[in-house]
Amino acid sequence: MKFMVNNKGIRFLTMVVGLAVAATATQNGFAVTFEVNSGSSPVEFLATGKPGFLKIKGEGAKLKGRAEIKSGSLAGDFSVDLIPLKTGIDLRDEHMKERYLETGMFPEAKLVLDPVKIAEGQGGRDIPFTGKLSIKGKENPVKGNVSVDFAPGAAGSSGSRIAKGTARFSLKIADYPIGVPSHLGVTVADSVDVSVQFVATESR
């Protein structure tokens, strides 16, 4: 019998072996660290303005930080630079950052992710997570869902795996010392949905 192995087959085998090694390592208690690629990890929010129930989309912020997988649990410390946030209207952005978020004094939001069980080396979909979100120095518990996939690194990346995924959670503005954001009569509703797309590379 003759086996034909093409490039796809080699990549698949590499992925399986890589994941198996990683799974073994993490099961044995070795920590595997993933560093967030900030440039590929946008953070967005979707808020509702009243009256009119207009959708206010904030974008431009990037996620920084690292996650660690150990014994089948994923945990991490992350931060978001709030200064690049934009909502599409310059004056509204100015008010958001100067009057409410006060990014001059508090340029970053921080998220500490509590350990969350993930399928070894395989990631998963809509995995519930909890954590602590800190805005303007005030920390509150937060919960949401995260989806993550692991893939072998590109050729020439020393075989480091890539973790890609999306995390979503909601926050209450009233839980933080922000005030009630209002711009020329349009007031932002208390609940804000946050979505984070992340790409992280295994660091060795």
Add this chain to the structure above:
Amino acid sequence: MNSAATSVSLKIFLAVSFAGMPGFCSTAFAFPEFVRHGYFSCTSCHVSPGGGGILTDYGRSYSAEKLSARSSKGEEEPLHGALGGEPGQGVRRWLLVGGNMRQVQTVSENRSARDGRWIPMQRDLELCVTGGPVIGCVTGGITKHGMREPDGKSHYGVRKASVQIQAGESWLVRAGRFSPRFGVMVPDHNAWIQSLSGRGIDDERDQLEMTFSSEKFEASAALDHGHSDKPEVAKGFVANLMTPLLDTMRVGASYRLQESEASAIKTAGVFAAAGIDEKTFVLAEIDQQSIEAKVNLSAPSDGASRVASYFKTGRELSQGVIAYAVQQIDLKEGGPTTARRDMYGMGLQLFPRPHFEVDGFVGKVLSRSDFAYVNTAWLLFHDYL
């Protein structure tokens, strides 16, 4: 067809086509296409829940930042800044001022005749006084009704007046004289759906309207008491329901009943406004109207029905420059005649600075009954105060 007859038909076409000019409807200068920026409802930018008319402070800011090609600080303020003050401060805490100056040059031609008109459509001032959840508004001024006025003179008067009360975040009650809410509420000058939905020339009506708004849907219903100065105007009710799909799309349905001693006119429609991306939009509406004679079952209009559809797509080429295309169909069936006409056209809408709009349109209208084309074009100049 001889030239005299053709000329007459051209004049009829003009009269019908421009009967719905925007100066006479409350939706003038409304922008349902701003759903592409996440604007589901009109009330962020307009006082009127149906859109159009006087702008809120937020709407003025938006016009400077997202609508106009260029603007300098404060240029968007009321009356070109003549009112002074800061938004929400001093007199502007309780007084909103606006208005519209609008004129249009139209040209229409067929194989044997050409007709051009300069129509001073609107010279209106609008005032709103606010006190807590209550807002009272009045619109009036000099309105020359152009082709509709036999004396051809300007007339002064109050066209719209209403009081609205906001009850909590979701409920709004409005009473007074204003245009019915129906469909996607396009402000387009030649939209044939306007005449079905009751938002054509002089179509303000005495109404009591209730609106419920939420993130899931917006519903409005109004009792239409006709027009106190025009006893011949039918009475009835109108209802409108719309819901957002995704973040940049809304769909809905409308129903309107007009009843008089002679007839009952029922109009139903479905509509959609969608942002394909932040720069591209689609507006669509299709309405069906049926007429039932009450007193004389052999009346020519009995059993007649009419279907009108409207489709517009456009793209913001750069801020303040919007290219668009329009297609619409008007089909009349039953009664004494069956007729269909189609319109195709394209236009360019410019917002060079806050307060100013220039809108140019060229198109063709095809009458299917005699396969005759009419070329039509118009250029609109608009200064919103």
